[in-house]
Amino acid sequence: MSSTEVAAQVANMYDTILILDFGSQYSHLITRRIREAGVYCELLPCTQKISELKFKPKGVVLSGSPYSITDKDAPHVDPEVFNLGVPILGICYGLQEIARNLGGETSLAVKREYGHAELTLDPQADHHSFHLFQDVPSPTNVWMSHGDHLESPPNDFVIIGSTSTSAYAAVAHTTLPIYGIQFHPEVTHSVDGSIILRNFVIGICQCEANWTMSSFVDKELERIRNLVGPTGSVIGAVSGGVDSTVAAVLMKRAIGDRFHAVLVDNGVMRLNECEQVKKTLADNLGINLTVADAADLFLGRLKGVTDPEKKRKIIGNTFIEVFETESHRIDEVSRQSGLGPIEWLLQGTLYPDVIESISFKGPSATIKSHHNVGGLLENMRLKLIEPLRELFKDEVRALGTLLDIPDDLVWRHPFPGPGIAIRVLGEVTREQVEIARRADHIYIEEIKKAGLYRQIAQAYAALLPVRSVGVMGDQRTYEQVIALRAVESKDFMTADWFPMPVETLKRISNRIINEVQGVNRVLYDVSSKPPSTIEFE
Ligand SMILES: Nc1ncnc2c1ncn2[C@@H]1O[C@H](COP(=O)(O)OP(=O)(O)OP(=O)(O)O)[C@@H](O)[C@H]1O
Ligand SMILES: O=c1[nH]c(=O)c2[nH+]cn([C@@H]3O[C@H](COP(=O)(O)O)[C@@H](O)[C@H]3O)c2[nH]1
Ligand SMILES: NC(=O)CC[C@H](N)C(=O)O
Numbered sequence: 001m002s003s004t005e006v007a008a009q010v011a012n013m014y015d016t017i018l019i020l021d022f023g024s025q026y027s028h029l030i031t032r033r034i035r036e037a038g039v040y041c042e043l044l045p046c047t048q049k050i051s052e053l054k055f056k057p058k059g060v061v062l063s064g065s066p067y068s069i070t071d072k073d074a075p076h077v078d079p080e081v082f083n084l085g086v087p088i089l090g091i092c093y094g095l096q097e098i099a100r101n102l103g104g105e106t107s108l109a110v111k112r113e114y115g116h117a118e119l120t121l122d123p124q125a126d127h128h129s130f131h132l133f134q135d136v137p138s139p140t141n142v143w144m145s146h147g148d149h150l151e152s153p154p155n156d157f158v159i160i161g162s163t164s165t166s167a168y169a170a171v172a173h174t175t176l177p178i179y180g181i182q183f184h185p186e187v188t189h190s191v192d193g194s195i196i197l198r199n200f201v202i203g204i205c206q207c208e209a210n211w212t213m214s215s216f217v218d219k220e221l222e223r224i225r226n227l228v229g230p231t232g233s234v235i236g237a238v239s240g241g242v243d244s245t246v247a248a249v250l251m252k253r254a255i256g257d258r259f260h261a262v263l264v265d266n267g268v269m270r271l272n273e274c275e276q277v278k279k280t281l282a283d284n285l286g287i288n289l290t291v292a293d294a295a296d297l298f299l300g301r302l303k304g305v306t307d308p309e310k311k312r313k314i315i316g317n318t319f320i321e322v323f324e325t326e327s328h329r330i331d332e333v334s335r336q337s338g339l340g341p342i343e344w345l346l347q348g349t350l351y352p353d354v355i356e357s358i359s360f361k362g363p364s365a366t367i368k369s370h371h372n373v374g375g376l377l378e379n380m381r382l383k384l385i386e387p388l389r390e391l392f393k394d395e396v397r398a399l400g401t402l403l404d405i406p407d408d409l410v411w412r413h414p415f416p417g418p419g420i421a422i423r424v425l426g427e428v429t430r431e432q433v434e435i436a437r438r439a440d441h442i443y444i445e446e447i448k449k450a451g452l453y454r455q456i457a458q459a460y461a462a463l464l465p466v467r468s469v470g471v472m473g474d475q476r477t478y479e480q481v482i483a484l485r486a487v488e489s490k491d492f493m494t495a496d497w498f499p500m501p502v503e504t505l506k507r508i509s510n511r512i513i514n515e516v517q518g519v520n521r522v523l524y525d526v527s528s529k530p531p532s533t534i535e536f537e
């Protein structure tokens with residue numbers, strides 16, 4: 001089954017809003033806000049042919065765009081969208097696109113408008129039974145980001161809101177449920193933006209607000225069972241991270257022991273991590289788990305390697321090799337015990353990955369080659385099952401809580417596939433991994449003690465490939481340096497360094513230097529992303 005077919009399956013189970021993406025940097029936020037209103041929505045590129053749509057939306061949102069509507073190569077929507085007979089909301093470029101299709105006029109603005117604006121509502125002007133601005137005070141603060149504007153709206157459109165610089169900041173058709181707004185309701189700077197979007201999807205499109213994690217669980221369990229059938233078996237790699245754990249627990253609920261989880265001990269996991277994951281997943285959550293001990297194999301292949309990309313490639317390729325060997329073994333055992341062959345591979349793909357891959361803007365430049373299980377499929381001839389592909393990270397966390405996964409796992413910071421290997425700069429040896437591991441363990445322990453863990457998106461200790469001079473017990477030391485990294489981030493695409501309290505830093509530095517042999521200096525990383533990245537390699 002193709003991934004669009006899977007998406008359509010889900011879209012057909014809920015009242016769904018279709019968001020057509022013209023490449024705006026805020027498009028995914030429209031999706032977020034609508035989901036927060038409890039309504040399911042799908043983001044598709046603006047080039048989507050309406051006749052090829054696999055579900056019937058209850059309403060359509062046209063996003064903003066970096067293009068100017070007057071550009072020769074500007075993207076345009078399939079005009080059939082206006083014949084769907086469902087409500088339409090155009091945001092910024094989307095408004096201009098509505099005007100272009102329905103006979104209005106747009107032009108390049110004299111001056112760009114970026115930032116706050118005060119929107120004054122004209123309640124008289126909205127003739128529809130449900131008002132787009134229901135419960136919104138007038139004036140209200142909105143966020144503008146545009147160069148072009150409406151010169152005149154199409155026939156039968158009236159103004160329902162304006163600002164001092166935009167006469168047509170909000171317009172509506174007098175009889176049809178078609179709306180256009182020049183500002184961005186999806187960004188938090190538009191203070192009543194969420195209410196406006198909720199008014200559109202629930203009040204105007206009349207969607208049922210049934211997108212909740214508990215309804216998702218019921219429907220998803222049913223979908224998985226139908227997909228896999230009464231005898232099918234599924235295999236999946238689990239890391240102990242949030243995504244793979246939630247996906248694994250969902251599979252366990254759906255098909256029990258016909259789901260086989262594999263944890264690869266690559267020798268570069270955190271301190272005691274493999275034992276802990278085994279305890280939680282197998283002992284507490286009852287998942288059918290195999291731990292493949294491949295630490296020697298990984299560390300052997302990493303010997304003498306210092307180049308970050310080479311390390312990543314070695315770990316990625318070795319991971320695939322180990323996982324394949326394990327899955328053949330499990331397949332064999334499964335056949336012999338009468339459970340049937342393994343036909344499916346579980347992946348913890350999330351919605352941001354899906355958005356990225358269908359992005360209207362196309363793929364972005366490779367900064368680092370991320371290791372995940374994507375490379376497995378070609379050789380394995382397994383069908384893919386991705387129960388989280390409709391969810392954002394915070395939805396995955398909510399789902400995890402609902403599935404009774406312990407809090408410390410649900411709120412765990414992300415951990416990269418290549419693990420500590422990309423946090424030990426220079427050659428990765430067993431001894432170096434051990435130093436980084438111990439320092440990291442102390443660091444995280446103290447962050448938790450200080451009650452800061454949840455405020456931080458990701459924190460870890462890296463071991464730098466340099467030595468510095470120190471003095472301990474009147475003796476000269478010449479030892480290594482630990483760098484502490486902690487960042488705040490929503491999506492890990494951009495990040496700011498976390499302002500760690502000085503007292504906490506003092507305690508951490510003191511403990512690391514005293515307790516971790518081989519370290520005599522601790523630094524705190526104050527670089528944001530960009531221009532740095534979150535990981536050192
Ligand atoms: N050591 C490992 N053993 C088995 N599978 C792994 C290992 N490391 C990574 N994976 C696989 O690679 C996938 C991608 O890793 P990723 O870190 O993005 O997700 P995660 O670990 O599930 O969650 P999180 O993002 O919270 O760390 C995991 O979901 C898991 O399937
Ligand atoms: O599963 C993963 N496999 C990888 O190879 C990998 N490399 C980086 N990361 C994580 O991605 C986020 C962004 O990291 P960077 O700013 O270093 O690119 C951060 O959360 C990183 O921890 C990885 N995750
Ligand atoms: N944010 C937007 O959608 C901007 C649309 C268009 N690029 C403009 O400048 O008006």
Ligand SMILES: [Mg+2]
Nearest residue numbers: 239241415416
């Ligand atoms: Mg991980």
